[in-house]
Amino acid sequence: MLQGKKILLGVSGSIAAYKAALLVRLLVKEGAQVKVLMTPAACEFITPLTLATLSKQEVGVHISEHGSWSNHVMLGRWADVMLIAPASANTIAKMANGICDNLLLAVYLSATCPVLFAPAMDEDMWLHPATKANVAKLLSYGHRQLPVHRGELASGLFGEGRMAEPEAIVSYLYTFFTGRPEGQPLKGKTALVSAGPTQEPIDPVRFISNHSSGKMGIAIAEALAEAGATVHLVLGPTPKETRHAGVTTQKVVTAAEMFDACTAFAPQADIMVMAAAVADYRPRSVADKKIKKKDDEMNLELEKTADIARALGASKQSHQLLVGFSLETNNEREYALKKLNDKNLDMVVLNSLNDPGAGFNYDTNKITLLRANGQENQLPLQSKQEAAREIVSAIIDMQHG
Template identity: 45%
Template structure:
């Protein structure tokens, strides 16, 4: 049975072109057994109709605060008490500003102030609006007050701009809602711990338009962050460039190069972290000196020589500095996987190393499944092949057991 069975979810829809995506979100929620009621702002009515939303949710749609029929029984207070979770998707810049200031001048904002249930925002707006200091300040304030958040995603927008501001996809919002309710069923034994996790590739500039990188998708690192947070950990996720949605609730630090990733790790662990997991695929080399201008193709030669130098060894540096009580590394290898992983464990001073064979097409970079071998100084464990999300839960459990032994 789904963990959403009989969960009561109030879906608020604000004005924005992304409102059409909320129809699919309602479908996913109701299919999973959730009871969904919809509240529209006046602006949202320009993008979706009450008749469509009523047909999909199975409930009349509410949009008016001063509805004599509903308010005869203090309907907005009853709705606020009814919901197990309030989801605002899309959450416009205007709504976030009013919510941050504690305004209650329509039904949706009133519900959010009157509820004692968790609230999840899925922001959606033009990329310039999202980047504006006022919006960023409002988003930060809401997060500090305990409001949950997913997105926004980065990409092409309806106005033609490209950048952060797209509403997260309905499937991603649905998964975040599932994770939220999962937490109520998962032990919260990491509630007093700080985990720092790196994920994705690094990107080392050759010139302003070219770079050295790899095929890492970041999925494993993001799954580990989600699994640790589900058990109550405070998670700092330091991520190279990826195309996946960050888990709601994590502190995200976006970086590009190995130097930037190391600096972010050191800054995040000024106070010693409980656990560090180096899941990122860090480039071993970078340009000795990146070119300031685009390198031009030379007509008199078919070859070019690039002078590379070693990147900092992030996890070895952190181990030497004792930045975390428990250090966990990854060894992505294409041959002699276990042998190389054991050597890396000892050479870099790690507590745990997780080895995986990235030459396999079914579990390599960009795949949803994975199979690894977990190695410590005195034991080796090889869980069965499974999804990266399921594997992450097993790995978090193993790491926690090791920290207690």
């Protein structure tokens, strides 16, 4: 979402400096070019080496480093935006009053780009009249302040002063560059997500199912809700669940129930993500009593279940996006592309059981995103939450592109 954007990240001396590592990683994953500046105090909380490794750029701490004393002028002209996160009370005070006693502040005073800052301090410091006056000054300069969060603070108290989380900062930057609602690029959109397995009964005791936990589909539902969508989750039988306020869950058991729930909701959906592991076959007849063990063998006659993704693809409207999943063990890309074309999908998410750490029940996944327009994006092994954000990022790109 931030492809090619030049972001100059200033890290000041706050315990929240440790979050800069995740912030840099997320920005780089979004396609941004990131250069990091640190105050000497920030180096007490996180090393320049860590941020240099993640950004793949030298990290500036002292004004005499990296060639010329005038390097601070070039850095200030290079960036599309200067983001100071965390911005400590001390650094905010110096920015407000034009004090220039370290490289970060020298670059700040030389910057010709917009400046954003994410405060981080204890609640009493945040509420102090001096801090309020300094923040007001920065706002009067045309700078933008990221929201301060409530929560547990380094002092052990609970209150205002926490730095915005890295994911929220990335969303804020997306809004800054695109003009779309803050952190809500899918605001006003309705999404349908299927997740989990189905169970196809043989008798009152036994059923046919699979190892799906529903973790991936639930993560996608939550990521869509974080992006502003109103999400309807159709969830198969699994102990996993979501309590996200933006997600409404409808629980089902069988493939037929999931088909009915998805096709009934589909006409009102802008985005449809079919992440459930739906049974392809079910017993043709279900015994009303437990089948007793008699012979050495038992034969079950199976029939095909209705293909939910195919049905949604056949009735898909021009404004709707349909995403399917393809879990394979061989000829992975070939089968995924066939599914993409045969079912009229806009994107298929391919993952292979041959990849360690991917597939059912893991907390991680390794996926490839294949779009109908021919774009392909192979992603490394990552948490299912991170994979979900990648999928939603691709959905946002398709929605607005």
